[in-house]
Amino acid sequence: MKVLVLGATSAIAQAAARVWAARGAELFLVGRNSERLGAVADDLRARGGKALTLAQDLNDEKQHEPLIENALQAMGAIDVVLVAQGLLGDPAGRDEDPAAAELILRTNLVAPVRLLTLLAPRMQPGACIAAISSTSGDRGRAQVGVYGASKAGLDSFLSALRQRLSRRGVRVLTVKPGFVHTPMTAQRKKHALYTSPAVIGRGIVRAVDRGRDVVYLPWYWRVILLIVRLIPETVFKRLSF
């Protein structure tokens, strides 16, 4: 199996990549920090995978086409793409600073849309595009601000892509994790609903194996978000979670 991982140093991407590596997968890892990419690649090799790395800022749009050519040349074909780059941003920054808000949109929405637009025609029937969205995309909340908006946009794009590619037999998986213990959430107050990246990683691989369209991880978030979406706006606007 050949896997392209965009944002490969993210904790959730690492967790999924470990499951694929243990199956002997070939992984092409893209991320900003070459030293950290190297650490991830060594780990995946020790676990039984093959790993190549490309240090690249995914917000550098000029590099998108060369990056994809590079990955295709190295691996021949791509069976799975995992889009995992993401930026949460701190509430003070993204709610007050338009540049901070734009950076979140570029990282979480613009770059994935551009990359997947380029990748879509290159995917073979049977291949799978998996992108990490978030439960935050289901309904805008003050606590997640622009982050939630970027994920809502991504959800909509993935839904459209799924329709478009289903005729060609290319699958598109939207992954919606709830609260996860990762460096992204390190500064947030933790509660019982937090799960480990390993649980999410295994869930992603299982969802890819089973050809799912949209998964909430863990599963109970589907129920929680169903309820959240049902709250009338007049009530919702007064809530603070």
Add this chain to the structure above:
Amino acid sequence: MLGSWGRYPPPRHVAERPIAWRDEPLPEARPLLAYGQGRSYGDSCLNDGGALVPTAGLDRFISFEGSLLRCESGVTLGEILSLSVPRGFFLPVVPGTRHVSVGGAIANDIHGKNHHRAGTFGRHVRRLELLRSDGRVECAPGDELFAATVGGLGLTGLITWAELELKPIPGSAMRVEAIPFGGLDEFFALSEESDARCEYTVAWLHVVRSRGIFFRGDHAAGAARPPRRGLIVPFSLPLVIDLTTEAFNKTYFTAQKMGPRSRAEHFEKFFFPLDALAGWNRLYGKRGLLQFQCVVPTKEALQALLQEAPSSPLTVLKKFGELQSPGILSFPRPGFTLALDVPNRGAETYALYLRLENIAVEAGGAIYPAKDARMAPKSFARSYPRRGEFERHIDPAFSSSFWRRVAR
């Protein structure tokens, strides 16, 4: 909030600053203490008023060539075994749970059922890197800083990675014998005989009946079926231990006695039986439990301890071997090590703990810091005489609740 396994004392640190990459600098808070899986029972993994640095994100393997495994310090022993056992390698030393980190295993210089053959975990560490407030430093056996870090309770800096020497095994199965015995003399005889020919030995005691089960085992060829997982204690169940200890002890003894004396089983079942019940510490309720573990040099001291020892669902006894522990503050030393869990009932429990502590220390023994929440400073000073030599290697940016309590 991150706490310790015994849930006593309650944690009172003011910050948690996780580290996820080897190239990250130390967090700026002071004082710091690395926090792995929180499997220490008392306060050696706590840092009241300071910051904990969770290392769960430092969980990458670095290389695995031949029998040498290099990995980050937050990798758990269970993760190592998942990788290494299918390739025919086992950790040289494992404790009673696979949910401990490599960093924690080194910092507590842990021991296992094969202490008489392999000594402590630290004897099998070939190299490690410390992240200290004055920079990074690699050290290896022979270096003073290495001897201070092994068993050094996390006070010499944050271990970022370590290189371990694994040992080849014929398969994932264990050949195990469970032998009922009555009285300490039978234990001593079984221990003598078994340590000479078996790699792993340990005894479970039913203290009030003065009987027990002696377990001995060796790695064996073939692949046994791993135990089923899934039982979780979801919340505090305060009365369970009080009401069931004696019934559990009777049932366990009888089940082992009636069961097959010799059997083949998966290594997880042999080494980590309690891992099958996730969160078992919650059975002790919100006030938590105290584990008492000491080593005493003589049979007489062990006898005196057992006369004081209360009923506990898990009383474990093992004879340590003669192999020298590599750490300046390592706990294992020749003699008999006794471990037991008691529910925390406040003053009466502390008084009991003190009686046991005094018997052990006066007999020339020592208390295991990884299990301790109560030891008096003078007991620590007496049983860890190389403390002065150790202190020179403490990183001034690091401290722990345990250290501030016992090193006064």
